[in-house]
Amino acid sequence: MSAMADKEAIENAKVLMVGAGGIGCELLKTLVLTGFKHIHVIDMDTIEVSNLNRQFLFRKRHVGQSKAQVAREAVLRFRPDVDIVAHHANVKSPQFGVGYFQQFNLVLNGLDNLDARRHVNRLCLAADVPLVESGTTGYLGQVTVHMKGTTECYECQPKPAPKTYPVCTITSTPSKPVHCIVWAKDLPFLKLFGDKSLSNDLDVRSSGADSSVEQEEASFFDVQDGESSKAYAARVFDRLFGQNIDIALKNEGAWKERRKPTPLYLDSIWTSEEKYDERADHGSENGHENGSVQEEKPKDDGAALSAMTGLGLKNPQEIWSVKDNARVFLETVRLFLDNRKEELGRLTFDKDDQLAVEFVTAAANLRANSFGIPMQTMFDVKGIAGNIIHAIATTNAIVAGLIVLEALKLLGKDRGASRMTYCLEHASRKLLLMPCEMDVPNPKCYVCSQTPLVLEVNTKTVTLRDVVNKIARKKLGASFPTIMQGYNVLCETGDDIDKHSAAIYEAKLDTKLDALTPVPLVNGVEITIEDLQQEFSCIVHVKHREDFSEEEDDQMRLGGLELLTATTTVVAKDTDVALKATVDVHAASLDEDLVMIDGENAPVVKRKLEERQEPSQKRLKT
């Protein structure tokens, strides 16, 4: 064990663990068993029932309590002499600045989202503390080691944007179940229950629609005066699954090479004796198999949590019939309108909202049925719509073991011994656990090598607020961004800004870039985007551009210095091919604007799936 730390180094080491979830529970256990005695744990989450299959420090009685605190108490039962400090807090909060990070010998991540990983990466670089990073999904896992100046940082390789779909695939030509699920979640769900301004057009893309159609479209989904919730549900049903398809069919060119979709109207679903009637309730199809309609009324008790229970559908692992999907659709709409009035207009999809999951399942399946796409179980729809990470205890345990081994090597001061390790599902060259060498830092990394970036932007239409939110926060991962032009502070954010300054910055936020004072942000100007807590700083060249495609509706694109010289290809509009091309360009330039599935976990999963293919290209350490 020459490369590993000795007992004394382990006992004296002070380590920070970020995340006390699936990996975190295993990691904390393995750390204390290995002899670590000074550990801080940060986790903002509370315990949920679905954690209990792998986060073994938690029990049912702990549901709702702080993960960090319960994990600490659980571990003290078998190692009472260990000094563990638990923080039930967000790692991005200002109390965890560079000074805080500097007290540690090592930082070990067991996180589940890209944002926090980027934030911790920057603090580790700023504090010059080695970081061991990890992630798992199903049987796959990976552990990487990041040492400032020696190995690549977490952000040296661009993280692939979450899986995106061309807009017209979603709105017009779905071919896979996921297209229908994305449609149901982003379009009907938002149109009916969410902030209407956020949803995309339901059927035809805006370019093809004249303004009167848009007007009509906007008001169609409002409840009319005196309209019952059932009548509303039926009207919306026919529009979404009937008329919209009929309109789409008129564009015959689109269906030359594709199977034509079949419109679905409520009238065609019920048999003659069970014609849908606003005043009558329908039990589940399973409930009246002999054709005898039961007088079983859907029940609203249970606080309108579920439509399927009332309809007698019990098994989330079963694929519902078209008729049952229609019933669930109508019933979920009714329940939202009748029982959750106060939330309407601001609902967003939440995988833990049973009624929302039922609605999305039914809507996705009804659409799938029209397009000849296989329908899905509610269990599967929930997983896809909610971006639920597949997780098992064993992979987390293995990955936690690998993290601690890397920690021992880092404390042993033999930095050349560090490895990144892939945990595979299928062995590759007999290896189930495959160590590889870490790459050296990427000289083009804007995080650890401070390489300048280029922002192509329409300076006439884009506001400073867009730059702050969509570029500084979202793209560059700054938690509390400051934007400077030379010595002029254009914008500063954070808790410690005095009210007077905050008001001045706020007033500027909605100004277009080319109208900013004292210096307008126009072509050729250079700005600095910083996050003081992260000690992150990045120079950004502004390049004015107007010919953004319809898909680039932010009118911005961030990239490397090559954008300064690149000529932009104008993308042909309104064809599938062109849209697909746009998506690819986006992905390549780290752009996430087209993202229609946007769960916080998505980028991480994607990254791992990508990396699964990687081991063969990596140098295998022998």
Next chain:
Amino acid sequence: MAEPTSGLLTEQEAAVYDRQIRVWGVDAQRRLSKARVLVVGIYGVIAEACKNLVLAGIGSLTLMDDTPVTLDAAASNFLVYVDEIQNQGKSVAQVCADAVGDYNPMVRVQVQQGNILEKPIEFLDDYDVVILGRSSLSLRKKVNALCRSRPQRVAFYAVDVRSSCGNLFIDFQTCTFKSQKKDDDKELEYSKKTCSLEESLSVRWNSLPKRASKLFFATRIVDEFEQRENRQPGQLTSSDLPALIAFGTERLQEQGLAMVPAIESLLTKIAENGTFELSPVCAIMGGVLGQEVLKLLSCKGEPIQNYFFFDASDGKGMIEEVTP
């Protein structure tokens, strides 16, 4: 194994097992809930495996280890709570069963007293899987043979962690499983067979591939040395090193191979560290073992055949197939 009964998972099962059902499916989960696992000899790596099996929701876990619980037992075993050590008279199995049983009330966790070799032979018929912790080579052979003698399949796993090295032997006899070889492939049914430990040990070492894990040879040498010297497993010190290396060189020669520095350094590490188990290696080996048992019991995923080795000094987790 019994076919999964149709019918739904309970609401509690569906809620607690949601994330893993997304990995292996409902049928696999139903099969797991009927499986019976016996664990003999509880060490750090076994505690890890028990945790993983109970969390996954097997039907029952039976622990066998009458050793009275001591501070030593707690060294690498997180199932031993310190306040239990003062509780004189409890066995390691009892203490661990109490702790691991609390992880998941849907699993029946129980204790069997006594020595497995002294049980009536039908004893094993109550189990689908037997896992043997640190044990002498002769005990491993005997228990493996007992498992093979039963009319219903009783799969056998033997695991040990010495210092920073882990080894796992697997004899599931036959296994039919569903697997997706690649992401977009269809799930197909496959089957595999393994040989007994005895048969596997009959394979001449020089017939193995050149790149075979050095840990295979090192563990064989240590096993045989401990047997020859009448030692308890792990009862080695650095003073044994010269004799161990001499013995190893001799054995390698008999098998048509020569001693190499990599094997010598493994022998050194194992001898110098005696009974010590490095906890992160326990986590890794207990994870792989747990995963393998779950694959077998759920008939889902391709199981390893028939050894797995992990060495922390090179970080490789390697599968070796050693069959006549």
